[in-house]
Amino acid sequence: MFRRHGLRATAAACCATALLATPALAGSDGPGAPGAGDDYFPGYGNGGYDVSHYDIQLRYQPADDHLQGTTTIVAKPTQNLTAFDLDFALTTKSVRVNGLAAKFSQNGTELTVTPPKTLPEGSLATFVVEYEGVPSTVEVGGLKPWIRTSDGALAVGEPEISSWWFPGNDHPRDKATFDVAVTVPDGTELLSNGVNTRNSSLAGWTTWRWRTTKPTATYLAFMAAGQYETSTKTGAFGQPFVTAYSEKLGDFAGAAEASVERTPEVIEFLTGLLGEYPFEAQGGLVSSEGLNFALENQTRPTYSHLFFRYGANMSVVVHENAHQWFGDSVSVDTWRNIWLNEGFASYAEWLWSEQHGTGTAQELFDHYYASHPADDPFWQVLPGDPGPKNVFHKAVYDRGAMTLHALRNVVGDVALRDIVRTWVSQKRYSTGTIEEFIALAEQRSGKQLDELFKTWLFTKGKPPVGEATGVPASATHAAVAPPKAVAEIDRTHALLHGH
Structure with missing residues (x-):
C-alpha cells in the first residue's frame, strides 16, 4: 500500500475492552471476544466464529451519500456461542x-449481538444485518475513512474501512469470499472486487454485481461509485482485466492509462518471480479526487491520480500488484508483521527496475543505504516491530526492501527465489508471521540468519557492513549517478509518506 495514514485513536479504549472480555473455552457456552487478539489494534476483529462468505446488498445515492443495505454473513461458531x-x-x-x-x-x-439460542460450535450460522446511514458523516475515534467525492464515493482504506459499509469480522485472520451487489442511479458506475457477474436496470436504477471466489480480508474488499470510463479486456493468463478511470482525470489520464494498462505485463513478470497469480481477475481503478494514496484492493488496486502527475509511474503499479501475493493472498497474522506486506512489495519495484535496465537492486540498495546517515531517524524505526503509530513508516518500506536485498546477498539469487516462492505457496490464502518467514528462510537456505534479521528488522541504528548482515563495502558511498529508477521510486514514496 502507498499511503500516509492516521491510525485509530481509540486503540487504547479497544484494548481495555478486549482485556475485560475473556473468550469462552472450546466446548463451553460463552460470548465471543470483541477483538481478534492483535497487539497493535486489540479491538479489531472478533472471536468466537469464523466467516466463510459475505453477501452484501446495497442501495447507494451519490447525491446525498445515503447508503442502505442488508449483509448476510455465513459463519461457523468456533465455540458454543451465546453472544x-x-x-x-x-x-x-x-x-x-x-x-x-x-x-x-x-x-x-462494536455491534454486539445476542442470538435467541446458543449457537453450537461447528454449526452453520447466518447473521443478517439491515442498516443505513450517511457514511461520510460517521466518525469513530477521530476516524472517517469513507471518502465522498463530487460524483460518488470510495470505500478504500487500511487498516479500517469495511465497518463503514458492511458489518463483519474486520481482521486479516478471518478471510472470506464475497458477493457484492450495489444499486446506484443509472449512469453511475460501481466497481468492486473480482468479476462483474451481471448488471440489471429498473426504474432509473442499475444494480452492479461483483463476485470474488478467493478468500479476501475485509479491508481489501472495496467499493467505488462515480463517473468512470470502465473496460473489461483479456488480461494475463486469459483472465478478466477490468479497469476504471475517472472521467475527471484530465491531464492525468494519459499517464494513468500508460501505467495501469500494463498491469497484465506486470502480473506476468511477478508470476515469473513468485509463482502462480492467486486470484481470478486483475485490473485497476484511478480516482481523480479524495484519494492521496494507493491500496492493493484484491484483484483491483485503487490509485490516486497524484501518482501520475509527473507522467507514467510503473513503480506504484508493480508495488500494488506485488501485494496481490504479499498482503492479499498471504496476509499479516497481526499488524505487527506489516513488513511482510510492504517490504516485499517495495523490493518488487527494485526487481522491476533491474529487469528493465533502470538500476539494479544492488545499485538501489547502495543508494538508499548511503543516502541515510547513521544519525538519521530513519534507522530508529524497526520494520519488524514498528509500533502502531509507524505501521506505514517509510522505514517499513525502504529499510524493509533493503532487508530482502541483504538476504539475497547472504543466501544468493537461487535460494532467495526458492524461499519466496515456497512462502507464497505454503501460505496461500492464509496469514503469516515474520518469525515463520525467518524459520523458512533458514530451512530452505541451510544458513543461520539470526544476525541478519535481528540487525535489519529488530535493531535500531544503521546496519554495519559485513558478510552476515549482507551489506557490501560498496554501500558505504552513493554512486556518482544514482540509478534512473530512484527518481520515480522517490516521487512515489514522497507521496506515500506525505513528505
Missing part, C-alpha cells in the same frame, strides 16, 4: 441470527 461482536459503524436497524430476530447493542464500531 458475538461484529465490527460496524453505521446505524443498525435489525439483526437476525439463523432466521430469528436477535437482540443487539452498538458502541462505536
Whole structure:
C-alpha cells in the first residue's frame, strides 16, 4: 500500500475492552471476544466464529451519500456461542441470527449481538444485518475513512474501512469470499472486487454485481461509485482485466492509462518471480479526487491520480500488484508483521527496475543505504516491530526492501527465489508471521540468519557492513549517478509518506 495514514485513536479504549472480555473455552457456552487478539489494534476483529462468505446488498445515492443495505454473513461458531461482536459503524436497524430476530447493542464500531439460542460450535450460522446511514458523516475515534467525492464515493482504506459499509469480522485472520451487489442511479458506475457477474436496470436504477471466489480480508474488499470510463479486456493468463478511470482525470489520464494498462505485463513478470497469480481477475481503478494514496484492493488496486502527475509511474503499479501475493493472498497474522506486506512489495519495484535496465537492486540498495546517515531517524524505526503509530513508516518500506536485498546477498539469487516462492505457496490464502518467514528462510537456505534479521528488522541504528548482515563495502558511498529508477521510486514514496 502507498499511503500516509492516521491510525485509530481509540486503540487504547479497544484494548481495555478486549482485556475485560475473556473468550469462552472450546466446548463451553460463552460470548465471543470483541477483538481478534492483535497487539497493535486489540479491538479489531472478533472471536468466537469464523466467516466463510459475505453477501452484501446495497442501495447507494451519490447525491446525498445515503447508503442502505442488508449483509448476510455465513459463519461457523468456533465455540458454543451465546453472544458475538461484529465490527460496524453505521446505524443498525435489525439483526437476525439463523432466521430469528436477535437482540443487539452498538458502541462505536462494536455491534454486539445476542442470538435467541446458543449457537453450537461447528454449526452453520447466518447473521443478517439491515442498516443505513450517511457514511461520510460517521466518525469513530477521530476516524472517517469513507471518502465522498463530487460524483460518488470510495470505500478504500487500511487498516479500517469495511465497518463503514458492511458489518463483519474486520481482521486479516478471518478471510472470506464475497458477493457484492450495489444499486446506484443509472449512469453511475460501481466497481468492486473480482468479476462483474451481471448488471440489471429498473426504474432509473442499475444494480452492479461483483463476485470474488478467493478468500479476501475485509479491508481489501472495496467499493467505488462515480463517473468512470470502465473496460473489461483479456488480461494475463486469459483472465478478466477490468479497469476504471475517472472521467475527471484530465491531464492525468494519459499517464494513468500508460501505467495501469500494463498491469497484465506486470502480473506476468511477478508470476515469473513468485509463482502462480492467486486470484481470478486483475485490473485497476484511478480516482481523480479524495484519494492521496494507493491500496492493493484484491484483484483491483485503487490509485490516486497524484501518482501520475509527473507522467507514467510503473513503480506504484508493480508495488500494488506485488501485494496481490504479499498482503492479499498471504496476509499479516497481526499488524505487527506489516513488513511482510510492504517490504516485499517495495523490493518488487527494485526487481522491476533491474529487469528493465533502470538500476539494479544492488545499485538501489547502495543508494538508499548511503543516502541515510547513521544519525538519521530513519534507522530508529524497526520494520519488524514498528509500533502502531509507524505501521506505514517509510522505514517499513525502504529499510524493509533493503532487508530482502541483504538476504539475497547472504543466501544468493537461487535460494532467495526458492524461499519466496515456497512462502507464497505454503501460505496461500492464509496469514503469516515474520518469525515463520525467518524459520523458512533458514530451512530452505541451510544458513543461520539470526544476525541478519535481528540487525535489519529488530535493531535500531544503521546496519554495519559485513558478510552476515549482507551489506557490501560498496554501500558505504552513493554512486556518482544514482540509478534512473530512484527518481520515480522517490516521487512515489514522497507521496506515500506525505513528505
